[in-house]
Amino acid sequence: MKAVLCKAFGPPESLVMEDVPAPEPRAGEVLVDVHACGLNFPDVLMIQGKYQSQPPFPFAPGGEIAGTVAALGEGVEGYAVGDRVFAGIGFGGFAEQVVVKARALKPVPDTMTLQQASGISTTYGTSYYALKQRADLKAGETLLVLGAAGGVGLAAVELGKAMGARVIAAASTAEKLEVARKAGADEVIDYSDGELKEKVKALTDGKGADVIYDPVGGELFDQCMRCVNWYGRVLVIGFAAGDIPKVPINLILLKSCQVVGVFYGAWSARCPDEAADNFREILELQQQGRIDPLVGAEYPLAEYAEALRCLMERRAIGKVVVNVR
Numbered sequence: 001m002k003a004v005l006c007k008a009f010g011p012p013e014s015l016v017m018e019d020v021p022a023p024e025p026r027a028g029e030v031l032v033d034v035h036a037c038g039l040n041f042p043d044v045l046m047i048q049g050k051y052q053s054q055p056p057f058p059f060a061p062g063g064e065i066a067g068t069v070a071a072l073g074e075g076v077e078g079y080a081v082g083d084r085v086f087a088g089i090g091f092g093g094f095a096e097q098v099v100v101k102a103r104a105l106k107p108v109p110d111t112m113t114l115q116q117a118s119g120i121s122t123t124y125g126t127s128y129y130a131l132k133q134r135a136d137l138k139a140g141e142t143l144l145v146l147g148a149a150g151g152v153g154l155a156a157v158e159l160g161k162a163m164g165a166r167v168i169a170a171a172s173t174a175e176k177l178e179v180a181r182k183a184g185a186d187e188v189i190d191y192s193d194g195e196l197k198e199k200v201k202a203l204t205d206g207k208g209a210d211v212i213y214d215p216v217g218g219e220l221f222d223q224c225m226r227c228v229n230w231y232g233r234v235l236v237i238g239f240a241a242g243d244i245p246k247v248p249i250n251l252i253l254l255k256s257c258q259v260v261g262v263f264y265g266a267w268s269a270r271c272p273d274e275a276a277d278n279f280r281e282i283l284e285l286q287q288q289g290r291i292d293p294l295v296g297a298e299y300p301l302a303e304y305a306e307a308l309r310c311l312m313e314r315r316a317i318g319k320v321v322v323n324v325r
């Protein structure tokens with residue numbers, strides 16, 4: 001089978017496409033024919049050696065997939081060959097087949113394409129955990145989302161709206177803001193001029209946002225700390241801008257606010273039952289038409305480098321998906 005491999009840390013162009021032996025499912029595992037692989041910023045970090053956990057070389061990048069069941073390992077029940085499934089797998093999605101633990105798989109609902117399903121494990125999983133378990137977002141509260149047309153950001157806009165919040169979407173271009181508005185944002189802010197704090201205050205009667213979802217980091221984070229409301233929660237999601245900001249802890253005191261860490265991968269491994277409950281709710285929202293995961297760009301497997309560059313160069317809107325077959 002074909003696989004795109006990372007054999008040494010480097011840019012997307014340093015990956016290589018090779019023929020490798022197909023994996024075989026052991027007891028409790030399922031062999032999946034990968035149809036689509038949804039990309040996430042962590043894939044970009046992983047191939048460069050900048051992610052918090054690194055698989056041994058050689059590895060295929062690609063943290064989440066959707067496809068069809070090709071074969072069942074011993075003792076697997078509840079799935080049959082040909083079933084449409086999706087899963088978050090950490091890495092390995094840039095390959096025509098992967099082996100996945102049966103308990104990590106989920107069936108793809110009829111209402112969803114394989115491309116959509118390949119891109120929801122990380123984005124909606126992270127954003128729902130962040131808003132529900134970590135921020136305890138309440139209906140009627142104001143939610144500010146940075147990077148609001150990116151993968152996790154757009155999911156946060158849709159989920160925040162579905163949870164009854166007033167959503168302010170912030171992003172760097174008019175095109176991205178239009179996408180966030182279509183996904184349900186009530187208000188939009190263009191921060192391409194570097195200004196965020198005053199624009200948020202202007203939209204919140206000077207109070208600031210109750211919950212701030214920040215996957216961007218960098219210089220905007222300091223402004224988030226200055227436009228969060230009394231008792232607010234600032235969710236630390238990631239650092240797509242590159243720099244890891246410092247927290248001025250006097251502001252935590254002055255606002256009686258919280259800076260809240262979100263590490264979805266670690267939480268879903270520690271609390272698999274709660275994570276599965278969250279996903280049931282996410283899929284219900286999709287079936288009710290209250291969320292509609294956006295695939296913004298699709299690439300064939302041979303164009304893996306261009307697909308990764310789309311994220312690295314800040315061009316991604318919604319999900320970037322690689323069609324593996």
Ligand SMILES: NC(=O)c1ccc[n+]([C@@H]2O[C@H](COP(=O)([O-])OP(=O)(O)OC[C@H]3O[C@@H](n4cnc5c(N)ncnc54)[C@H](OP(=O)(O)O)[C@@H]3O)[C@@H](O)[C@H]2O)c1
Pocket residue numbers: 039040041042122123126146147148149150151152153170171172173176215216236237238239240241242262263264265311312313314316318
């Ligand atoms: N905590 C967790 O459990 C968890 C889980 C998944 C992902 N993450 C993190 O969340 C962040 C976003 O991931 P994603 O997959 O949603 O990525 P994405 O689709 O590429 O979105 C990232 C957004 O960040 C903004 N951005 C600002 N400066 C950027 C730069 N120099 N390069 C690229 N983007 C830049 C862009 O929006 P604008 O152009 O509008 O600013 C972009 O839409 C990453 O840091 C990732 O590691 C965290």
